[in-house]
Amino acid sequence: MRKTLRQEWNVWRVGALPGLAIIALITVGRLAGTLQYLELIAFDYMLRFRPAEPTDERILIVGINEADIRQAQTYPITDAQLAALIRQVQQYQPAAIGLDIFRDLPVEPGHAEFVQVLRSSNLIAIEKVLPDTSGLTINPPAYLPAEQIGFVDTVLDFDGYVRRNLLGTPNLQGEYQFSLTFRLAEKYLSQRGIPLSNGKRDPRAMRFGEIELTRFTANTGGYVGADANGNQVLINFRSGYQPFRTVSMAQILAGTVDASWIRDRVVLIGVMSLSEKDIVNSRALIGRNPNLVHGVEIQAHALSQILSGVLDGRPLLQVWPEGWEYAWIVLWGILGISLGRWLRAPFLILLGLGVTGVVLIGLCYGLLLLGWWVPVAPALLVLLANGAGLTAALFYRHEQNLKARIQERQLVIDQTFTAIHNGPLQTLAILLRTVQDQEPSQQFLYGELQKLNQELRTVCESVQQEAFSQENRFRISQETTLDLDSPLREILYAVYSDTVRRDLPNFKTLRLKLPTFDQMDDPYLTIDQKKGLCRFLQEALCNVGKHAQGVTRLEVICKQENGKNMIRVIDNGTAIDSTSILENPALTARGRGTEQAESLARQLGGRFQRRSNSPHGVICELIWPVVKPRFWRFRSSESANRI
Amino acid sequence: MIKQTAGQTTQKFLVIDDHELVLNATVNALQQTYPAAEISTAQNAYDAGQLVAMLHPDLVLMDLSMPKTAVDLEGGRPEVGIQLLRSLLESYPTLNIVVQSAYAKALVRLKPMINAHEAGFTIADKSLPLKDMLTKVDWALQGLVCTPREMRTGLELKPEWLEVLKLACEQGLQDKAIAEKMNVSERTVRHYWTQVQDALGVYPETGKNIRIQTEKRAREEGLID
Numbered sequence: 001m002r003k004t005l006r007q008e009w010n011v012w013r014v015g016a017l018p019g020l021a022i023i024a025l026i027t028v029g030r031l032a033g034t035l036q037y038l039e040l041i042a043f044d045y046m047l048r049f050r051p052a053e054p055t056d057e058r059i060l061i062v063g064i065n066e067a068d069i070r071q072a073q074t075y076p077i078t079d080a081q082l083a084a085l086i087r088q089v090q091q092y093q094p095a096a097i098g099l100d101i102f103r104d105l106p107v108e109p110g111h112a113e114f115v116q117v118l119r120s121s122n123l124i125a126i127e128k129v130l131p132d133t134s135g136l137t138i139n140p141p142a143y144l145p146a147e148q149i150g151f152v153d154t155v156l157d158f159d160g161y162v163r164r165n166l167l168g169t170p171n172l173q174g175e176y177q178f179s180l181t182f183r184l185a186e187k188y189l190s191q192r193g194i195p196l197s198n199g200k201r202d203p204r205a206m207r208f209g210e211i212e213l214t215r216f217t218a219n220t221g222g223y224v225g226a227d228a229n230g231n232q233v234l235i236n237f238r239s240g241y242q243p244f245r246t247v248s249m250a251q252i253l254a255g256t257v258d259a260s261w262i263r264d265r266v267v268l269i270g271v272m273s274l275s276e277k278d279i280v281n282s283r284a285l286i287g288r289n290p291n292l293v294h295g296v297e298i299q300a301h302a303l304s305q306i307l308s309g310v311l312d313g314r315p316l317l318q319v320w321p322e323g324w325e326y327a328w329i330v331l332w333g334i335l336g337i338s339l340g341r342w343l344r345a346p347f348l349i350l351l352g353l354g355v356t357g358v359v360l361i362g363l364c365y366g367l368l369l370l371g372w373w374v375p376v377a378p379a380l381l382v383l384l385a386n387g388a389g390l391t392a393a394l395f396y397r398h399e400q401n402l403k404a405r406i407q408e409r410q411l412v413i414d415q416t417f418t419a420i421h422n423g424p425l426q427t428l429a430i431l432l433r434t435v436q437d438q439e440p441s442q443q444f445l446y447g448e449l450q451k452l453n454q455e456l457r458t459v460c461e462s463v464q465q466e467a468f469s470q471e472n473r474f475r476i477s478q479e480t481t482l483d484l485d486s487p488l489r490e491i492l493y494a495v496y497s498d499t500v501r502r503d504l505p506n507f508k509t510l511r512l513k514l515p516t517f518d519q520m521d522d523p524y525l526t527i528d529q530k531k532g533l534c535r536f537l538q539e540a541l542c543n544v545g546k547h548a549q550g551v552t553r554l555e556v557i558c559k560q561e562n563g564k565n566m567i568r569v570i571d572n573g574t575a576i577d578s579t580s581i582l583e584n585p586a587l588t589a590r591g592r593g594t595e596q597a598e599s600l601a602r603q604l605g606g607r608f609q610r611r612s613n614s615p616h617g618v619i620c621e622l623i624w625p626v627v628k629p630r631f632w633r634f635r636s637s638e639s640a641n642r643i
Numbered sequence: 644m645i646k647q648t649a650g651q652t653t654q655k656f657l658v659i660d661d662h663e664l665v666l667n668a669t670v671n672a673l674q675q676t677y678p679a680a681e682i683s684t685a686q687n688a689y690d691a692g693q694l695v696a697m698l699h700p701d702l703v704l705m706d707l708s709m710p711k712t713a714v715d716l717e718g719g720r721p722e723v724g725i726q727l728l729r730s731l732l733e734s735y736p737t738l739n740i741v742v743q744s745a746y747a748k749a750l751v752r753l754k755p756m757i758n759a760h761e762a763g764f765t766i767a768d769k770s771l772p773l774k775d776m777l778t779k780v781d782w783a784l785q786g787l788v789c790t791p792r793e794m795r796t797g798l799e800l801k802p803e804w805l806e807v808l809k810l811a812c813e814q815g816l817q818d819k820a821i822a823e824k825m826n827v828s829e830r831t832v833r834h835y836w837t838q839v840q841d842a843l844g845v846y847p848e849t850g851k852n853i854r855i856q857t858e859k860r861a862r863e864e865g866l867i868d
Contacts, residue, residue, distance in 0.1 A: 486752070490755070493754055516802060
């Protein structure tokens with residue numbers, strides 16, 4: 001168990017490094033604010049595609065539209081006309097009225113009457129307290145007490161969209177002012193016996209009853225270094241095509257509005273005409289004008305979320321502590337890496353990536369429905385980067401594998417050609433010449449033909465062996481094949497056991513064999529690589545049988561040691577052929593076996609060596625590391641063959 | 644020989660064979676020789692695996708050909724037995740095992756695991772009489788190793804075994820001293836001895852000292868001076 005864990009750790013330590021680097025990169029990128037734009041867009045769209053909520057019946061919007069203006073035949077609407085509108089509304093006894101129209105200056109006629117109507121205690125008028133680009137603010141109607149004034153300043157994000165609501169802020173004179181939304185909410189809720197107090201978790205936050213309005217901070221959610229002055233909250237926009245009841249001024253004046261739509265409700269009066277520039281942008285709302293929302297509607301959303309939050313328990317938007325958010329991102333990054341670790345086929349990884357991506361988005365969406373804004377964009381980014389990067393690497397590796405296999409095949413063809421050319425063709429040439437030049441004896445002919453037969457058979461056998469390399473089996477000899485899915489040590493022992501039984505000249509003098517076959521597992525060897533290892537051992541043993549003259553002792557070691565696998569064959573014969581290759585650099589012609597062994601060593605990221613043994617004999621060995629970096633190693637094609 | 648281990652404290656045996664008749668015959672023979680032993684039986688690999696884990700038997704006597712489970716439609720086949728044997732060797736290094744089989748050659752690939760097995764391991768040819776099987780059971784209970792000649796390619800020794808031989812025969816050391824010198828336990832040295840005996844084909848014979856027999860054979864083979 002501990003060994004497995006350690007092995008797993010080794011794989012991760014090296015293999016997951018690029019993945020961890022990507023996680024680190026994205027984390028740093030998020031901290032630096034580069035992902036802010038993406039996160040806000042994702043946030044908007046998730047809010048936008050929430051299921052529709054029922055219309056908030058606590059709020060009625062009276063929108064003065066283009067038709068109303070046309071009917072009034074003057075703009076701005078005169079004080080007299082507004083006074084008539086408000087008086088008409090008051091008849092139905094609303095809980096509060098918010099007049100979202102600036103009235104710092106009188107618009108005659110009817111100003112005196114208008115002042116009188118406005119002073120009715122349940123009306124809140126507006127001002128603008130924070131300076132615009134020219135440094136100017138808009139005053140409230142001078143004749144109203146401070147409790148009847150609320151500001152309508154909105155805080156825009158750097159992309160010009162509205163996502164937050166300002167509840168309170170100091171004005172230029174340093175006096176703390178409250179917003180229209182806040183004033184209306186306080187009025188409405190206090191009528192229902194719900195007092196305002198300070199937050200429990202955050203004493204600077206506002207609290208109605210048990211519901212705390214979580215203050216927006218500079219790094220809330222996806223924001224990085226945002227303007228968090230005053231007391232702001234995120235707006236949990238009410239979803240659906242009809243979040244609020246909306247009527248026109250004409251409808252009110254005509255008395256066609258159902259009295260129950262007004263009684264004990266909050267009435268917001270504002271201009272809903274495109275000629276008035278009271279328009280802001282929000283992507284979170286579904287509307288006829290994409291992204292454009294009237295100011296009075298934003299006020300309604302901001303007010304509605306407080307009222308429904310306190311009275312209905314509708315979730316207000318909240319975010320995780322920053323540490324949690326980063327843990328969440330790292331978690332998805334690790335998941336991306338594990339996809340590649342456990343699903344090796346590119347197709348499966350893509351599928352897994354699709355599924356986990358959908359799960360991630362689904363989770364974030366679900367959490368948002370519960371009021372939790374969790375980072376979706378960075379998590380998705382890190383998941384895709386880790387998973388897709390891996391898939392690309394695997395495709396690359398697959399191609400490399402194919403290339404290596406084609407090369408191997410070419411080698412086999414070349415070697416077969418050479419074998420035929422050097423063997424049977426030579427014999428045939430001699431035979432032909434002898435037949436032409438002289439009368440050959442029966443015995444000579446028989447001998448030569450027999451030799452030819454033998455040579456051709458040898459060629460056939462070796463070609464046949466190669467032809468089997470498509471399958472999961474390794475052909476040891478004519479009658480025996482090996483299942484390559486068995487443990488490596490069993491496979492190698494079977495090869496050893498079969499090969500030393502072969503009828504090779506030098507095996508006859510062997511007195512003692514010292515085989516060591518220990519546990520040596522490398523779960524990431526491909527079938528081709530296992531085949532290569534079998535061939536290597538077979539070749540090394542055959543070399544002893546063919547070349548090690550007078551060998552009496554054969555040592556075969558296959559084991560795992562210090563994180564490396566080793567196949568080592570040691571004999572004590574006098575190897576004329578092998579040593580001459582070793583000692584004579586002029587003999588550069590290298591056998592096919594050597595070439596294959598070197599190619600195998602390259603593939604495994606290991607080392608092949610043939611050297612003299614003292615006092616006699618040859619040591620032939622292949623050593624390769626058990627755990628190698630697996631994912632995302634583009635460095636060289638040698639490792640590309642290992643998955 | 645057989646009487647040596649028979650009838651001591653309660654021994655637990657597990658016999659695995661998918662042929663009921665053979666199973667009964669084997670159990671009867673065992674029960675007669677070891678009247679005090681508790682003998683359990685299994686007819687497939689799954690049951691066998693469960694029983695070994697539950698009962699911790701002293702000895703498992705198994706056929707190679709067996710089905711995977713009680714409802715295995717493919718019937719008995721040697722690969723299943725080999726897989727079971729492989730997992731027994733892996734998980735229970737101190738379990739004495741007797742394999743009854745006619746296909747000893749199929750076991751060649753497990754030789755490295757058998758070499759590493761610390762308890763008795765013998766192979767009984769199914770075509771030989773029951774008496775031979777009982778001898779193999781007795782040897783396995785003594786912790787001996789006995790594999791047929793076909794499983795070896797001439798004289799095959801692991802380097803450690805050779806060292807034990809040399810230390811014992813050339814320097815005259817006792818097991819305890821050998822263990823110290825080789826930095827292994829005395830138990831391991833005894834295990835090496837049984838492996839050496841098997842490699843040299845030396846098995847218990849009444850009235851003969853097995854160590855001396857081993858030394859004699861080793862000298863004949865030229866393993867020691």
